[in-house]
Amino acid sequence: MDTPDIDQEHESPERTRAESLCPCKSMDSYYICCMPLHRHKAKAKTAEELMRSRYAAYFFRLTDYLVETTHPDTREPGLKKELNKTIHDINWYFLTVDQVVKGGKNDKNGKVEFTARCYIDGEAKELHERARFKRYKGDWKYLAGKAW
Template identity: 40%
Template structure:
């Protein structure tokens, strides 16, 4: 994998300086938005283990299976509520675009996050 490429999360930096450092365990997400961006990037690069590890155990599925026909193509953060370094909960509204077997689509969700000790976790979300 070329780690000097742009990060899939859309921030103007490289993958290894942005979400890659979270994926490989060199750092933890400091905010709910940073976790949201890193989870999107994990889906985009096929790192479903990271997605699983950052999902709250109470709400995560038993298994995550890749969809070989799905390619994530972009992320837009629309709104955040709380979720800062000193918060215990947070929400992030986003639109993630994709191509599914060549057909474009989008996922629009308001996600809820909570912090357990020092780690942010994805709890659940509402599709809009």
């Protein structure tokens, strides 16, 4: 795959981000992993892929993507405003997928259980969530989650 369309002589945050490993922990570069989803050049093929792309969106603070990938049945009217208010207070640094149930290319529903770690005001926190996903007009969307 080609490298990002960025001036080759100047190191930029965008170029560094694209060439770095994706924060979703796929072991691929961000450029070939979640960046195409974030830029609407590709769509998640599985519920797990959408979950990982949403984690990376939290990591990079891409609130529009988070709103767009939330299922309309559960998308709160003030979601974007709430995300914009809180997203800069959290620094995500770790993700592991613990279990996947359905959510494949031919499924309509799926569940992904994951563990994510972050810092909030310098204090380390851990989130365990069992997230539910459902297709909407053919695309995977985050429906709801149960965190503990």
